[in-house]
Amino acid sequence: MRLVVVSNRVTMPERGEKVAAGGLAVALRSALEQHGGLWFGWSGAVSSEPAAQLEPVKHGKVSYAVTDLTEAERQSYYLGFANRALWPLMHYRLGLTEFTRADYAGYLGVNRRFARLLIPLLKPDDVIWIHDYHLIPLAAELRRRGVTNRIGYFHHIPWPPAEVFGSLPFSSTLISTMTAYDLIGLQTQNDVANLIGGLVALCGAHRDGNRVRTGQREAVVQAFPIGIDVEGFRKLAQASIRAATQPVRATTAPLGSRKLVIGVDRLDYSKGIVQRLEAFGTFLRNHPEYRGDVGLLQIAPPSRSDVPEYAELDRMSDEVAGRLNAALGEFDWTPIRVVKKAYSRSALAGLYRRAQVGLVTPMRDGMNLVAKEYVAAQNPSNPGVLVLSRFAGAAHQLGEALIVNPFDTHEVAEAIRTALAMPLSERQRRFERLYATISSTDIDWWTSRYLAALSGLDIPSGDIVPPGRPKTRRNTRKSGITNSLARADMLPQASQPTHGKGGAARGKALPNAPSAG
Numbered sequence: 001m002r003l004v005v006v007s008n009r010v011t012m013p014e015r016g017e018k019v020a021a022g023g024l025a026v027a028l029r030s031a032l033e034q035h036g037g038l039w040f041g042w043s044g045a046v047s048s049e050p051a052a053q054l055e056p057v058k059h060g061k062v063s064y065a066v067t068d069l070t071e072a073e074r075q076s077y078y079l080g081f082a083n084r085a086l087w088p089l090m091h092y093r094l095g096l097t098e099f100t101r102a103d104y105a106g107y108l109g110v111n112r113r114f115a116r117l118l119i120p121l122l123k124p125d126d127v128i129w130i131h132d133y134h135l136i137p138l139a140a141e142l143r144r145r146g147v148t149n150r151i152g153y154f155h156h157i158p159w160p161p162a163e164v165f166g167s168l169p170f171s172s173t174l175i176s177t178m179t180a181y182d183l184i185g186l187q188t189q190n191d192v193a194n195l196i197g198g199l200v201a202l203c204g205a206h207r208d209g210n211r212v213r214t215g216q217r218e219a220v221v222q223a224f225p226i227g228i229d230v231e232g233f234r235k236l237a238q239a240s241i242r243a244a245t246q247p248v249r250a251t252t253a254p255l256g257s258r259k260l261v262i263g264v265d266r267l268d269y270s271k272g273i274v275q276r277l278e279a280f281g282t283f284l285r286n287h288p289e290y291r292g293d294v295g296l297l298q299i300a301p302p303s304r305s306d307v308p309e310y311a312e313l314d315r316m317s318d319e320v321a322g323r324l325n326a327a328l329g330e331f332d333w334t335p336i337r338v339v340k341k342a343y344s345r346s347a348l349a350g351l352y353r354r355a356q357v358g359l360v361t362p363m364r365d366g367m368n369l370v371a372k373e374y375v376a377a378q379n380p381s382n383p384g385v386l387v388l389s390r391f392a393g394a395a396h397q398l399g400e401a402l403i404v405n406p407f408d409t410h411e412v413a414e415a416i417r418t419a420l421a422m423p424l425s426e427r428q429r430r431f432e433r434l435y436a437t438i439s440s441t442d443i444d445w446w447t448s449r450y451l452a453a454l455s456g457l458d459i460p461s462g463d464i465v466p467p468g469r470p471k472t473r474r475n476t477r478k479s480g481i482t483n484s485l486a487r488a489d490m491l492p493q494a495s496q497p498t499h500g501k502g503g504a505a506r507g508k509a510l511p512n513a514p515s516a517g
């Protein structure tokens with residue numbers, strides 16, 4: 001059995017793009033490197049006549065098959081329907097949602113073309129795993145052309161309630177294509193409930209637990225909260241601080257002994273960057289004793305700059321940071337620094353570890369891997385504090401963070417103050433629980449659990465086992481993939497959603513306190 005991953009964007013190793021700023025790219029690369037297989041999708045390039053058939057190129061254990069888009073396809077499918085209609089809609093931002101029939105036609109056209117290009121590359125026992133909102137109708141296009149393989153879908157971003165999703169023209173048609181999948185994975189139980197509710201309300205699907213049926217097709221809808229390579233990231237952070245790598249040194253040297261609050265995001269309105277800068281300004285106004293003693297470093301490489309809303313956000317973040325620095329700065333202290341470039345993973349890890357506070361305050365987010373990376377990078381003997389938006393999927397697992405409402409500037413400001421003043425014992429207690437949760441639900445856990453479910457293991461419905469419940473070994477219709485991923489059924493099934501304190505799952509042991517960092 002072979003794994004075939006399909007995602008909008010595929011970064012081929014020889015293109016030398018060492019720094020991937022997208023969470024999806026980071027997660028999929030480790031999954032495929034671990035298990036081997038084929039990765040299919042858009043090359044990121046535009047050409048007037050993309051090839052009519054693809055010849056996969058092998059790199060290590062992974063073969064890559066990528067196609068260019070035409071400029072018209074890039075405009076309608078990618079910039080248009082995916083990023084100006086679906087992205088804001090899925091993040092509950094109806095006011096920003098721009099729908100045109102031409103964009104929707106372009107979106108369907110690219111999904112059809114992807115199906116035509118992929119089919120000749122498929123083998124009968126391939127398991128196909130399709131990723132994200134760019135490719136919702138792809139399974140239906142494959143089925144229409146006779147593909148009977150197992151096909152799974154993972155939705156990395158939130159799924160909104162039917163009332164919101166239903167405002168999109170053709171929402172019923174689009175959502176009804178989803179039962180062409182065998183397994184639909186989402187980040188949280190909230191997203192699962194919203195999608196099932198949408199299938200029932202918008203296309204009259206029949207629901208039985210987490211199984212949803214339309215016509216002859218039935219899909220299982222289930223939460224699989226995505227994780228990170230916790231151990232790898234922890235080591236990277238340790239090594240980065242020890243080696244005092246250039247970007248970490250250069251970025252933190254001007255701080256001296258001052259405390260550091262860090263934000264790391266793609267420059268995207270869903271991430272709440274402008275609101276976060278405002279909250280930091282409010283914190284300094286409300287607590288003047290901290291002026292001169294703490295700085296906010298916001299790392300935010302621009303993304304999707306061709307979409308007007310992103311260009312506007314770029315301008316606004318500069319404006320707000322400039323205004324706050326002018327109002328609150330001193331001749332020897334600049335409170336806010338916004339750096340708009342991508343960093344290496346190692347530099348990011350080192351900066352997280354240097355920061356006393358990780359400020360992760362998206363207005364809405366599928367999961368948010370930065371929250372998990374910040375925890376993984378901490379020094380257990382002197383950990384920083386995570387301030388986390390209740391509207392990030394991660395808040396469903398990371399209840400020991402300081403959970404905030406990002407729409408409430410004063411609440412976020414007070415959380416920054418609480419984090420900076422928190423005694424060591426409380427920081428350690430929270431960190432230990434957070435670390436246990438992220439390491440017991442890491443990237444291996446995520447891929448193995450998803451693929452085990454897709455390839456037929458008897459995974460129970462719902463994604464939640466309360467902390468402390470004994471781990472059981474169950475079934476075992478063995479397959480190539482499930483054999484190699486046998487860890488799936490040995491691990492806890494994530495923790496209960498907790499918008500508050502407590503509730504972290506117990507997991508792998510904590511690492512020994514490192515000597516540096």
Ligand code: ADQ
Pocket residue numbers: 019020021022023024026027156157226264265266299300301341342343344345348365366367368369370373
């Ligand atoms: P994203 O919206 O891209 O992903 P996120 O989960 O925060 O968001 O992941 C961002 C990734 O990019 C992290 O691994 C981070 O380290 C990296 N990154 C960010 N800024 C960077 C910089 N300046 N330099 C280098 N790397 C940088 C989508 C969904 C999320 C979901 C992920 C995974 O929107 O909700 O968590 O997919 O499913």
